Amino acid sequence: MAGRLAAVSVALLLALVAVYFQQPFNDFLNRRPTVVDSARGITYIGRRSASVEHFQNIFYAEEPTGKRRFAPPVSIKHAKGSVIDATRSGAWCPQGIGDILPFTSRVTNISENCLSLRIARPKGTQKNAKLPVVVWLHGGGHTLGSGSDILYEPDGLVEQASTDGAPLIYVAINYRLGLFGFATSRELIERKETNAGLRDQRAALEWVRDNIESFGGDPNRVTAIGQSVGSSDIGLQLLAFGGAEGAPFQQAVMMSAGPGVNFNSYPDMVANNTATVAKQVGCVKDDDDQGPQTLRCLRDIPFEVLTNFSVAASRAARPPFGEGFFYPTIDHDFLQDRPSQLMRAGKFAKGIPIIASWVTNEGAWYVPSSTSTDEEVLGSFGLWLPNLSDDTKQKLLELYPLEDFVHMVRVDYDGPISPQWHRAAQMSRDVWFTCTGLEFTWLYLRYGPGDPSQVRLYEFNQTMYIPVWEAMGVPMWRVAHLSDIPYLFDNHHLHGNTDNSEPQIALAQDFSKTIIEFVNNANPGESTNGAGLWQPAYSTATSGQNWFDEVSIQLFGGPYGSDVVTISKDGDKDAKTDAEKAVYWEKLFSRCEFISGEQMRAEAGV
Known part of the structure; x- marks a missing residue:
């Protein structure tokens, strides 16, 4: 009897030990991919799906709220020793909620704190791999979309590249949309706080240049690929600052559109649309819808209110999704003239x-x-x-x-x-x-x-x-x-x-x-x-x-x-x-x- 009790006790003890160590053992077997940026003292924890490692919701800029709303992005600086949980996708930039098309994601989670990117790479990529990099700029008419949309799942591309013996690293970026990304007014132009969505894209590309080596990428072999307005924006990045600051990529694939005959690039139409929303939310006093007081008020309005009014106004004017209500315009800074005029003056980054x-x-x-x-x-x-x-x-x-x-x-x-x-x-x-x-x-x-x-x-x-x-x-x-x-x-x-x-x-x-x-x-x-x-x-x-x-x-x-x-x-x-x-x-x-x-x-x- 005593022997049987002893045997049971041992069995129970072994069972408890197995339960206690099971999860750590599973974690060991399914170890999450980790990237260590030793120069900055930052660790990124990702997730793995089949043969692809994913790192998501990596912020490249500070939260663009308050005084930073509409303004150029501010590069993020993490404290040394930071551990970044990059296992799940983050919020989409402010836009309309709901379904778009049957093969795209349903928009459910939006926030101003959306200036993030996602990275996918072949399983087991080493830090010194020096793989070429693809940076994806999504479309959506400057009014909807995200780099995390299911339409842009990168596994097939990354796996195909590895199968071909030509592995690559994939990056997709979020950038501000609609009013938040392309509001304009006299005050914003004077402050050089216009075309925020384009400036976001450039900041994200610069983050890739400065950080992708830690993920095994080559910062000198970056191909920007964009579709629709993402394509048009690649062209505008080549025209940015009259070409004087070059391009933050070495090659480009422009799928559906270029920055030539596109929307009217003068700011009047978008400034009027900005003023329309400002009036609807009670931000216009003394009939001055272009001045500093209106801008201060717009920066104080809760983002949910501003999103609802701006999305409703844009969709009413440009059904069904509101494309062409807020978009890039001439600001004599980022975009210095009509795109076709800049092209004919040779004011663009060359050799791409x-x-x-x-x-x-x-x-x-x-x-x-x-x-x-x-x-x-x-x-x-x-x-x-x-x-x-x-x-x-x-x-x-x-x-x-x-x-x-x-x-x-x-x-x-x-x-x-x-x-x-x-x-x-x-x-x-x-x-x-x-x-x-x-x-x-x-x-x-x-x-x-x-x-x-x-x-x-x-x-x-x-x-x-x-x-x-x-x-x-x-x-x-x-x-x-x-x-x-x-x-x-x-x-x-x-x-x-x-x-x-x-x-x-x-x-x-x-x-x-x-x-x-x-x-x-x-x-x-x-x-x-x-x-x-x-x-x-x-x-x-x-x-x-x-x-x-x-x-x-x-x-x-x-x-x-x-x-x-x-x-x-x-x-x-x-x-x-x-x-x-x-x-x-x-x-x-x-x-x-x-x-x-x-x-x-x-x-x-x-």
Whole structure:
């Protein structure tokens, strides 16, 4: 009996010991990745998912509240010995709460204390690895989004790069949006406290330059990749301070847009929108909505109140998300003139290899489905470019004749969509995205002076979103804005009932590999089907040329596959392949030469 009691006692003791040591043992087996910045005495604790290590919610600037609201970011300085818990994502910058799209995150957690970034790297990366770095600038019209959105999950990209033997480190940044990021007024301009969102981006890129080596990155091999306004902002970073301070990155991929023909860059419209919100929250006294008293009041208003009023005002004026209500404007400091004027004066950071791009139906979701008249076609972008003359509007209608779009109507599939809708969508695509990419890259090469091998273009003609558009009742959107993002991230499990079939995954791998190659050696190499090299966009750019007469574009996906198409100004009759014929149908030479010409640029204020 005594022996049995002794045995039970031993068993209980062993069980208690096992329970006591189980958690530490599990923690040991699943040890969290740790980065030690020995120079600053800071330790970062991350988390691991499969073969990728994640470090999230790392602040690069102090909380921009009180007197720091609207002002340039203040670099954060942690005390020696600090341990940073980087295991979970943090707050998004102030914006509207709720759902955006079926394949994006639901916005639930917002705060002014949002100036953070996230880092992902291959498992086991050593401090001395010197890996190239990708820095992601998210889109969202300067009104919504975050580097932590599920659409931008970096695991696929990081894993693909490691599989290719070309590992990289990924960084995504948050920056201030809406009123908080782009408020402007006479007082703010005088104080040089404007374009805070752009200054946030630059501060984050400078944090990467100064800190990424501790994570195994090479601060001298940083590629900025941005989509939509993230792309446009990369261009503005190249134009910042008239190019006098260089760029905080060594390469760039500009997905959908450049800083050419974009929003009116004069500050009046945004200043009026800032004043509108100031009046709504009771901050305007004595009819002076531009002075120091109004600014002081706006800095004292609770951020929740300011967010609610500014989001409501922007969405009412620019439905559904409020894009184009607050955005970058000329402040004679960060942005010293209209972007197109700065480009033509050669006032930009030079020598940066660039890839610029657009997707085939880029303008689709900016056009109301009811569009059916000439006036409605022009009105589809009239809110953003209200000062276009009647002559300019008439010329645009002539450059996009209605008969060019009749063949695009699919009544049985799309419903009662007019060819006028397709006309407006193509016009919006070119005004906002295609012609801006062509204009920016052409001017970047011409006024660089640059090496033609440093500038490349692509058009993406495939999407995983077709089932989503069908469920939303907008099947006519086709290869719409955002379509190339999941292919870049090599995302095999996109949310929202998207098409994650094998052909889509194959193209994602091919496209991701191409960008990874560019990140590693500034050369995107062969096209995805091996048919030929991804050629520079322009063979030459002589100072006497007003516009290019030949351009090479890498096509990705679509019915004609992935290949390089080279078209010339007068070569449409010589088009041999279906891909060439399709690109000539876009009439890029005549349309973009006018859209980027002096008359429309001046009227648009770009």
